[in-house]
Amino acid sequence: MPLIRLSDVTKIYGAENKHPFTALAGVSLQIEAGEFAAIMGPSGSGKSTLMHILGCLDTPTTGEYHLEGDNVDRLRGDQLAAIRNKKIGFVFQGFNLIPRTNAVENVELPMLYSNTPPEERRRRAAEALRRMGLAGWEGNRPNELSGGQQQRVAIARAIVNDAPLILADEPTGNLDTKTSAEIMELFVRINREEGKTIILVTHEADIAAYSRRIIRVRDGLIVDDERREGR
Amino acid sequence: MINLGVTGRISLRALLVNKMRSFLTMLGIIIGVGSVITMLAIGAGAGQKLSEQVSSLGSNLLMIFSGSATSGGQRMGAGTEPTLTLGDAEAIRKELSAVAEAAPFVNGVAQAVYGNQNWSTIIQGTTPPIFEIRDWNVTSGRLFTWEDVRGATKVCLIGVTVAENLFGGIDPVGKIINVKKVPFTVIGLLEKKGESPDGRDQDDTIYLPVTTAQKKVLGGAYGDSVRLIFVKAKSFDRLAEAEEQINALLRQRHRIGAKQDDDFSVRNITQLLQSAEQMVRIISLLLMAIASVSLLVGGIGIMNIMLVSVTERTKEIGIRMAVGARGADIRFQFLIEALSLSLIGGALGIVLGIGLAQVISYFADWPAIITPASILLAFGFSSGVGLFFGFYPAYKASKLNPIDALRYE
Numbered sequence: 001m002p003l004i005r006l007s008d009v010t011k012i013y014g015a016e017n018k019h020p021f022t023a024l025a026g027v028s029l030q031i032e033a034g035e036f037a038a039i040m041g042p043s044g045s046g047k048s049t050l051m052h053i054l055g056c057l058d059t060p061t062t063g064e065y066h067l068e069g070d071n072v073d074r075l076r077g078d079q080l081a082a083i084r085n086k087k088i089g090f091v092f093q094g095f096n097l098i099p100r101t102n103a104v105e106n107v108e109l110p111m112l113y114s115n116t117p118p119e120e121r122r123r124r125a126a127e128a129l130r131r132m133g134l135a136g137w138e139g140n141r142p143n144e145l146s147g148g149q150q151q152r153v154a155i156a157r158a159i160v161n162d163a164p165l166i167l168a169d170e171p172t173g174n175l176d177t178k179t180s181a182e183i184m185e186l187f188v189r190i191n192r193e194e195g196k197t198i199i200l201v202t203h204e205a206d207i208a209a210y211s212r213r214i215i216r217v218r219d220g221l222i223v224d225d226e227r228r229e230g231r
Numbered sequence: 232m233i234n235l236g237v238t239g240r241i242s243l244r245a246l247l248v249n250k251m252r253s254f255l256t257m258l259g260i261i262i263g264v265g266s267v268i269t270m271l272a273i274g275a276g277a278g279q280k281l282s283e284q285v286s287s288l289g290s291n292l293l294m295i296f297s298g299s300a301t302s303g304g305q306r307m308g309a310g311t312e313p314t315l316t317l318g319d320a321e322a323i324r325k326e327l328s329a330v331a332e333a334a335p336f337v338n339g340v341a342q343a344v345y346g347n348q349n350w351s352t353i354i355q356g357t358t359p360p361i362f363e364i365r366d367w368n369v370t371s372g373r374l375f376t377w378e379d380v381r382g383a384t385k386v387c388l389i390g391v392t393v394a395e396n397l398f399g400g401i402d403p404v405g406k407i408i409n410v411k412k413v414p415f416t417v418i419g420l421l422e423k424k425g426e427s428p429d430g431r432d433q434d435d436t437i438y439l440p441v442t443t444a445q446k447k448v449l450g451g452a453y454g455d456s457v458r459l460i461f462v463k464a465k466s467f468d469r470l471a472e473a474e475e476q477i478n479a480l481l482r483q484r485h486r487i488g489a490k491q492d493d494d495f496s497v498r499n500i501t502q503l504l505q506s507a508e509q510m511v512r513i514i515s516l517l518l519m520a521i522a523s524v525s526l527l528v529g530g531i532g533i534m535n536i537m538l539v540s541v542t543e544r545t546k547e548i549g550i551r552m553a554v555g556a557r558g559a560d561i562r563f564q565f566l567i568e569a570l571s572l573s574l575i576g577g578a579l580g581i582v583l584g585i586g587l588a589q590v591i592s593y594f595a596d597w598p599a600i601i602t603p604a605s606i607l608l609a610f611g612f613s614s615g616v617g618l619f620f621g622f623y624p625a626y627k628a629s630k631l632n633p634i635d636a637l638r639y640e
Contacts, residue, residue: 052634055553057633077557078558078559081552081557082555084554084555085554085555086555096549096550097550100244109551109554110555112556114555118234
């Protein structure tokens with residue numbers, strides 16, 4: 001059973017308008033558990049829309065989406081929220097940490113919405129930070145951390161609920177080359193050592209190079225799907 | 232639903248980030264709740280003070296004053312022309328069906344002397360029905376009787392203040408005091424009556440049988456006349472009837488023609504106090520209405536600032552939704568934040584209200600009564616305002632689309 005199975009997924013915005021916009025024109029895709037895949041494409045190619053649908057932030061107009069065998073393409077807001085909470089960890093380009101809230105509390109956030117008891121929350125959040133090499137930075141707020149450190153906090157937050165799927169949207173877009181490499185090594189490690197499935201959205205070839213599969217998107221369609229040796 | 236403690240902490244932190252803004256937002260609630268508390272306290276105090284006065288005066292009371300004298304074109308005020316007589320008082324008491332009791336009063340000021348002590352005090356002459364009308368009693372000795380009135384005996388009753396000043400600690404009953412060089416036997420010590428409605432010490436008085444006062448103390452100026460007559464109607468419902476009967480009787484007794492003015496005036500004390508009570512109630516209600524407007528404005532302020540807060544934190548809402556917050560979680564968070572604003576404001580308002588009530592009560596010499604019910608009411612009001620005006624912003628936050636919210640800068 002694949003982790004992700006998209007069958008002929010379309011996304012059309014403004015379907016009721018005179019000039020609807022087709023973001024996804026029919027995408028079929030399977031991703032197995034434990035893969036490290038990159039979605040590449042120029043802006044306007046539909047890769048963001050694809051990521052939103054994969055991340056259960058949005059639902060397809062037509063077509064089916066199975067996540068871990070469950071059909072999720074017709075779920076409503078709160079059901080999608082529950083899926084995101086348990087099965088998906090997000091890492092964004094802009095880190096998206098909550099300001100004025102320290103590192104450990106930011107990492108605790110997903111567990112806040114899964115009714116994890118406070119002691120366990122604190123313990124697991126500290127453990128996730130430690131694994132990201134941030135032991136001792138628990139009490140620091142985002143504005144007291146470097147970009148690389150902030151992104152590590154975000155990755156800790158993505159893995160803390162033990163979600164099988166990590167979605168990273170341009171995770172190195174705001175980082176310098178050296179820090180980018182460090183962050184990408186972290187993803188590789190999470191993928192290898194913990195068996196997490198990682199889907200990376202990027203337009204940088206040297207970032208995509210860390211993955212073992214590159215899915216190229218253009219005009220709402222998958223134009224290339226290349227499996228390769230990762231770094 | 233996420234944990235209340237965590238949500239409370241998130242809310243408080245959000246409020247502390249903008250301390251000034253939070254405080255200004257609360258101000259409407261603080262003022263509203265503060266005035267509600269003050270009004271309730273002052274209103275309750277006023278009610279208590281008035282009802283104390285009503286009971287100290289006795290119920291269903293009318294007062295009849297002598298007409299005003301005119302001297303060289305100047306009208307001298309009620310009671311200056313001694314038109315009322317003992318006979319009037321007796322006629323009112325015996326002849327009128329709506330009247331239960333009536334007692335006349337004459338008064339003056341004189342120096343009372345006992346041993347080497349002396350004290351200037353008020354001398355009142357009256358008749359025994361006054362004890363029933365005003366519900367007066369002695370703590371020791373006895374009251375004077377009709378016998379004493381008929382015989383104009385030299386006996387007196389004294390108030391607590393007089394007893395303290397003339398006798399110090401010793402029991403005054405049976406002692407002889409001199410008033411205007413006339414010796415009087417103290418036959419009783421009256422119960423403490425406290426202040427009159429106009430703030431006089433009612434215990435600083437010596438009471439004599441009315442005839443004794445007229446003949447032995449106050450001198451010929453009075454003759455047979457009295458200064459005023461206290462009348463107790465049979466019941467509250469018959470006060471107006473009693474007033475009419477008194478008017479008719481006195482006009483007849485004083486031979487006042489149809490076109491002439493009365494040479495006396497009747498005042499309905501109970502009604503006066505009741506209309507005062509009514510006035511206090513109306514004023515309290517008015518002030519409460521103003522307070523509720525302030526609460527309403529405060530609530531709108533909360534709604535306004537919560538809408539700003541939701542917009543400012545759109546990104547945060549997006550992040551929370553991305554990691555799994557449901558609509559209800561977001562709604563709950565912002566509702567708790569609005570509730571915190573209004574409850575903290577309410578608590579500060581209660582403190583302000585209590586303080587203000589104390590200050591007013593200190594300067595106005597008016598009791599302020601803060602009841603648990605009024606504090607509960609204030610808390611109820613402020614939490615109601617928080618929930619009501621917090622709901623829309625919270626609802627709006629919960630309906631955000633996570634993708635749009637995450638993109639918001």
